[in-house]
Amino acid sequence: MTETLTDAQSQFRSAMRRFTSTICLITTECDGVRHGMAATAVQSVTADPPTILVCINQSASISQPLKQAKRFAVNMLHLSHAPLVPLFSGKLKGQDRFQHGDWISLNGLPVLCDAQASFACDLRDVVRVQTHDVVLGEVRQAQYLDAIAPLLYEDGKLMRSSALIDTAA
């Protein structure tokens, strides 16, 4: 089925392609079953208490289990995780997604042991906005890799970051 977009929607999509984001895998575990999906709509909200938000399509397979478990993890991807992105955005389904990547349990949640950064969260609030839920989580535990090489997404492509000015010079 072809999607019909209004001018405003089409302009919005084109404008958003210019937005550079870090790709994350949102994960949860509900009744012993792991769920995960790729997401870029992730943002820090406040440091007191440490709070993060994620926008999740209500039709995504993780949507209901995450709200039932009332917990989720945000795994910020490292450059080395590029192969995981297609797998966690539709190429694989369900728990098969977790056959790839080095997964450990943090506060009972699936996290990549070599994530650029990971955040184990308790669900605090869900705000419905049309097709999506804005999910607010209080960060209970955060860990990170010292070397910074996040996997970015821009104009529909996977990208890497580079410093504009070499401050070491």
Ligand SMILES: Cc1cc2nc3c(=O)[nH]c(=O)nc-3n(C[C@H](O)[C@H](O)[C@H](O)COP(=O)(O)O)c2cc1C
């Ligand atoms: C780079 C990238 C970023 C994405 N960001 C989001 C996002 O922020 N929120 C969302 O709901 N889906 C996002 N998606 C789409 C989901 O990953 C995709 O729909 C996924 O398959 C989840 O649905 P499923 O588990 O039902 O297959 C993104 C996909 C890609 C490739």
